[in-house]
Amino acid sequence: MSELALVFDGVSYAYEEAPREAVSDISLSISSGEWIGVTGPTNAGKSTLCLLAMGLAPHFFGGRLKGSVLAFGRDSRTVPVIERSSEVGLLFQNPFTQISGARERVDDEVAFGPECHGLSRPEVDMRVEEAMRQVGITHLASRHPLDLSGGQLQRLALAALLAMQPKLLLLDEPTSQLDPAGTAAIFEVLAGLHARGVTIVMVEHRLETLCELCPRIVAMVAGRVLADGPPDDVFNHAAVQDRVGLPVFTRLARDADLPGPWPVRLADSTAAFESPIA
Amino acid sequence: MAGGLSLYAEGTSLLHRAHPLTKGVVTLSAVALAFIAPSIGWVAALGIILLVLVALAGVLRRLLAVALAILLPITLLLLAVQGFANPNNRTVVFALGPIVYYREGLAIAALAAVRIACLVGATFLFSFTTRPADLSEALMQRGLSPRMGYVLQSALQIIPQTLDMAGRIQDAQRARGLETEGSLPRRARAYLPLMLPLVLSSLVATQERAMALEVRGFGLRVKRISRYEFVDSAAQRILRWVMALAVPGAIAARIAGWR
Amino acid sequence: MGILNAFKVRMNTLAIVLIPVCIAIDWAGHAIASTLKLPLFLDSIGTVLGGLLAGPWVGGIAGLITNFISSGTVDPIAAPYSIISLAIGIAAGIAGYYGWHKTWQGRVALYVLIVLVASIGSTPLNINLYAGQSGVPTGDAIYAALVKGGWPTWLAAYIDEASGDIPDKLITVVVAILIYFGLPNRYRALFSVWRRPSTEAEPAPAASV
Numbered sequence: 243m244s245e246l247a248l249v250f251d252g253v254s255y256a257y258e259e260a261p262r263e264a265v266s267d268i269s270l271s272i273s274s275g276e277w278i279g280v281t282g283p284t285n286a287g288k289s290t291l292c293l294l295a296m297g298l299a300p301h302f303f304g305g306r307l308k309g310s311v312l313a314f315g316r317d318s319r320t321v322p323v324i325e326r327s328s329e330v331g332l333l334f335q336n337p338f339t340q341i342s343g344a345r346e347r348v349d350d351e352v353a354f355g356p357e358c359h360g361l362s363r364p365e366v367d368m369r370v371e372e373a374m375r376q377v378g379i380t381h382l383a384s385r386h387p388l389d390l391s392g393g394q395l396q397r398l399a400l401a402a403l404l405a406m407q408p409k410l411l412l413l414d415e416p417t418s419q420l421d422p423a424g425t426a427a428i429f430e431v432l433a434g435l436h437a438r439g440v441t442i443v444m445v446e447h448r449l450e451t452l453c454e455l456c457p458r459i460v461a462m463v464a465g466r467v468l469a470d471g472p473p474d475d476v477f478n479h480a481a482v483q484d485r486v487g488l489p490v491f492t493r494l495a496r497d498a499d500l501p502g503p504w505p506v507r508l509a510d511s512t513a514a515f516e517s518p519i520a
Numbered sequence: 521m522a523g524g525l526s527l528y529a530e531g532t533s534l535l536h537r538a539h540p541l542t543k544g545v546v547t548l549s550a551v552a553l554a555f556i557a558p559s560i561g562w563v564a565a566l567g568i569i570l571l572v573l574v575a576l577a578g579v580l581r582r583l584l585a586v587a588l589a590i591l592l593p594i595t596l597l598l599l600a601v602q603g604f605a606n607p608n609n610r611t612v613v614f615a616l617g618p619i620v621y622y623r624e625g626l627a628i629a630a631l632a633a634v635r636i637a638c639l640v641g642a643t644f645l646f647s648f649t650t651r652p653a654d655l656s657e658a659l660m661q662r663g664l665s666p667r668m669g670y671v672l673q674s675a676l677q678i679i680p681q682t683l684d685m686a687g688r689i690q691d692a693q694r695a696r697g698l699e700t701e702g703s704l705p706r707r708a709r710a711y712l713p714l715m716l717p718l719v720l721s722s723l724v725a726t727q728e729r730a731m732a733l734e735v736r737g738f739g740l741r742v743k744r745i746s747r748y749e750f751v752d753s754a755a756q757r758i759l760r761w762v763m764a765l766a767v768p769g770a771i772a773a774r775i776a777g778w779r
Numbered sequence: 780m781g782i783l784n785a786f787k788v789r790m791n792t793l794a795i796v797l798i799p800v801c802i803a804i805d806w807a808g809h810a811i812a813s814t815l816k817l818p819l820f821l822d823s824i825g826t827v828l829g830g831l832l833a834g835p836w837v838g839g840i841a842g843l844i845t846n847f848i849s850s851g852t853v854d855p856i857a858a859p860y861s862i863i864s865l866a867i868g869i870a871a872g873i874a875g876y877y878g879w880h881k882t883w884q885g886r887v888a889l890y891v892l893i894v895l896v897a898s899i900g901s902t903p904l905n906i907n908l909y910a911g912q913s914g915v916p917t918g919d920a921i922y923a924a925l926v927k928g929g930w931p932t933w934l935a936a937y938i939d940e941a942s943g944d945i946p947d948k949l950i951t952v953v954v955a956i957l958i959y960f961g962l963p964n965r966y967r968a969l970f971s972v973w974r975r976p977s978t979e980a981e982p983a984p985a986a987s988v
Contacts (some may be wrong), residue, residue: 254984258968266984298731302792327737339728341734344673345798346653353747358666359743388681402736465984527852533884551858555908594856597919603909605923605930612907638855643855667795674799675844683810692812700815707815711950712957714811715824720957722800723966724808730792739792761849 244316247410247441248272248295252309254292255299264290265465270307274409277442278433279456279473281449282486290335292412293436295443297323314412317329328359329401332412337395340402341387348375348390348398349383355406363518366405375407377431395425400431411435429455449489452478453506461486468496474510478503525676527586527647535577535649538567541657547646547726549763554638556770558779560631567634580766588639603627638669645703652676654750661746682722689717785835785876794833797970801841803830803847808954818917819947823850823867827955829895830871831880832970838868838875859908863900868897871955875925880956890952897948898941900934911936 250270256263265287272278280288293299293305300307306464306477311318312331334340342489345351348493352373374380377397382390387398396416403411417425429451429503436442452459453473461469461476463485469476476482477492488496497503505511537541550566557563574583603613606625613623653673660669693713694700699711732738770778802824810975818978823842831837842864850858870892879885905913911932918939924937943986 263984277735279528296735298734302731302734322738324732326735327735332731332735334728336725336731339725340732342670342674342733342738343677343729344670346677350747357745358737358740358742360740360745361746363747366745388677399732406737492702525852590854590856594914595916597916598910598912601912601919601923605926606910607926617885628910633907636909639858640855640973643850643858647851667790667931671795671798671840674796675802675848678799678803679806679848682807686807689812699977704817708817710815711811711817714815715808715954716958716961718807718811719804719828720962721960722803723797726793726796727799727969728838730796733796739795765839 245274245492246312247274247276247314247477248418248443249312250291250294250309251312252312253294253351254308255294257299257444258304263465264292265462268319268467270460270467270470272426275439275460276335276458277436277456279452279459280443280445280462281452281459282446282462285464287465288462289414290465291462292414292443292445294318294331294408296330297326298332300485324358327355327408328406329408329477330410330412331408332402332407333403333414333416334416336391337392337399337419340399341395345353346386347383347386348379348387351387351398352401352405355402359406361481369405369407373401376404376434377401378427391424393420393427396420396424397427397431399426408440410441410443413442415445415447416446449477449487450486450491453489455507473506474503512515525679526652528651529579531578531584531649532621535573535645535650536647537751539750539756540641540650540655540754542644542752542760543650544655544658545760546763547642549767550642552767553560553770555634556767556774558774560627560634563631563634567638567641570645574641574645574648577645577649578685579645583641583644583648587637587644590640591633591637594636598632599626602626602632613699626736626761657747660744660751661750665686666744679734682709682718685721686718689721690714693717712729720776781874782876787875790833790836791814793970794837797829797833798841798844801825801837802827802845804848805841805845819950820943821947821954823864823951824955824958826864826870827951828866828958830868830873831875831955831959832967833872834876835869838870838872839865840868842866842868846946854963856914859904860901861903863897866896866900867893879951880885880959881984884958886952887954890949893952894941894944894948897944898937901940902937905940906933906936911939913940913943915939915943 249272250268251519254263254266263380271493280291282288289520290299293303294307294311295313295318297311297313299305300319301323307319307435313326318326342354343349345354349370352370353366356369361369361503371380374383377400379394379397379401387395390398396419400416417428420428432442432444444456457472459469459471459476461465461471461482468485469479469482477488489506491508492504492506495511495514498517500514550570554563557566574580580775591732602625603621604619604625606622606628608624608628609622611623613621613626614617615621656664656669656672660666693710698710699706700714701707802825805822808824809820809822812819826842826845829841841914843861846857846861846864850861872891874880874885874889874892880888891906901913905911912922913936916923920941921942925938926932943954
């Protein structure tokens with residue numbers, strides 16, 4: 243029986259001095275090893291979901307939290323973010339503002355987190371080497387972080403998180419500021435992590451990508467969960483199609499008046515389009 | 521090419537290899553002694569010792585270049601003012617028209633100037649032979665909070681970045697018609713249009729940076745493990761103690777009548 | 780609320796991250812003044828702004844480290860004055876805690892406080908280290924004239940120092956306050972380490988879907 247990595251139990255949260263809640267009445271159960279894609283229009287509360295899972299909401303932002311967020315069984319209210327950082331990691335959108343700004347070499351930057359945790363020198367060195375290898379930046383080890391491109395920096399930020407060997411990885415639109423090559427590189431790393439049992443919760447706008455990679459999708463609108471399940475179910479749900487959108491293959495199938503349920507992935511849609519013709 | 525703010529000049533001299541703490545204590549003591557020593561003879565002797573160390577460190581020419589640029593204006597100012605106006609003035613040395621210069625004032629100015637020269641020399645000797653990263657590491661090994669170590673290291677990188685950005689903002693504003701030359705009021709009016717965008721863009725990233733730091737465990741109260749070890753020795757430890765004790769010793773000597 | 784309350788709060792991560800930014804603003808403020816060839820130092824704008832935004836620890840440490848770094852790299856003569864920069868940051872922080880910058884009388888008080896801290900603090904240093912001079916040519920010319928005219932050296936030294944501090948700190952405080960109020964509201968709230976108790980009504984839930 244797999245452990246529950248992340249549980250939201252009737253969670254509502256409002257930022258400090260905000261008139262409306264950012265998320266209302268969220269209940270989700272995520273098991274260890276799952277790869278969840280989170281999507282929705284703007285202000286759906288997707289980023290807030292990540293901040294809640296990490297504990298930055300409410301510890302960093304203040305605000306009002308109702309219900310409870312449990313990561314690996316511990317309530318986020320009782321665990322400071324910095325303590326949480328040994329088992330949960332959060333990758334933000336902007337590659338340039340995630341680096342510490344206090345290290346002059348890529349490998350020292352990756353070592354920053356483990357050093358904050360007081361790990362022994364050999365342990366730190368081992369984790370740094372492994373993390374850099376996992377994201378493919380070992381060849382950049384001696385470079386100054388500011389000499390890196392956006393894509394390389396995002397991989398550096400990811401390595402910096404992986405150096406702490408998190409069991410749960412949260413990603414808030416990790417590739418929105420990257421070019422296609424940088425994007426592909428990140429998803430490749432995530433696939434490797436998923437294969438090794440790391441729980442991943444990823445906020446992503448590209449629906450096609452989500453459907454290819456994530457066995458389970460959570461669609462959010464205006465602070466509430468609209469649908470939660472496999473991509474085929476979620477994107478054949480009428481309300482999701484209205485409020486969130488459709489992967490391009492699904493839209494093509496709908497516009498071609500194919501019988502439902504419509505495919506959400508490239509491979510399935512190839513098959514779906516071939517059958518009427520054949 | 522990104523880089524931090526530093527005067528550090530690569531080298532392998534004895535001074536380069538000394539423990540940052542040793543260099544720090546010696547620098548501070550030397551400066552204190554320069555200002556405590558009662559007469560120009562003593563201070564000049566200290567200055568010569570410093571010069572020898574500078575030469576040993578292999579940075580003589582570079583150091584003299586920056587040091588003289590700083591020392592010349594202040595020395596002239598001291599001589600000009602003290603030689604002319606010091607209340608102890610009695611003995612005329614020369615006159616520039618109506619302005620008469622006296623030996624007593626010039627001597628006082630000379631003493632102040634040599635002391636300042638020791639201050640500048642000792643400080644630059646430290647800066648030329650010590651990597652900033654080593655200084656913050658040494659301080660943290662001796663108990664400086666890692667969060668303060670972070671502040672220091674981050675400042676050294678963010679200062680040149682911000683100065684670069686200031687340059688870019690200036691170019692952009694000038695392209696929009698901002699006048700940065702001409703009369704004083706016109707130049708003064710350009711100050712806020714150059715500062716405000718700079719401050720805003722500097723502050724924008726702080727929230728994200730703070731969150732990213734917390735996500736990595738910044739601020740955990742754990743026993744800090746050193747990043748690397750410095751070579752230390754009994755000789756250096758003794759030197760640190762001797763130099764540190766020399767300061768109250770010199771003060772006591774002054775009180776006892778050393779002149 | 781005693782004055783010590785301004786110091787009591789342990790700096791959170793945001794405050795820590797703000798300090799290097801304030802240090803950079805100190806440097807940039809001075810660099811821009813130099814580029815524009817303005818006859819002022821303007822090297823404490825970040826220190827004062829940091830104090831107003833986040834209190835005496837942030838302002839004081841920013842001032843101290845700005846001075847420390849500049850002493851080590853470009854201006855060793857300023858090294859003994861690090862303690863004055865520390866004091867200015869603390870003064871701005873205490874004034875910020877009491878909200879002086881929000882009223883006209885308070886702003887004048889803030890300016891006067893900072894001029895006094897700078898001038899009264901620097902004068903003994905000038906007297907003991909630099910023969911009473913401030914190192915600024917116009918100020919030192921005034922010093923020379925006053926001493927020649929029979930004024931006591933300590934007073935001449937003070938006037939020398941103050942003649943530089945009065946205009947410099949005026950523009951520093953004015954710019955810092957203008958920037959403070961020119962910042963979006965959420966930045967000011969963000970860095971304030973002293974949270975006010977929440978008195979607004981319960982927020983409305985998100986609309987149903």
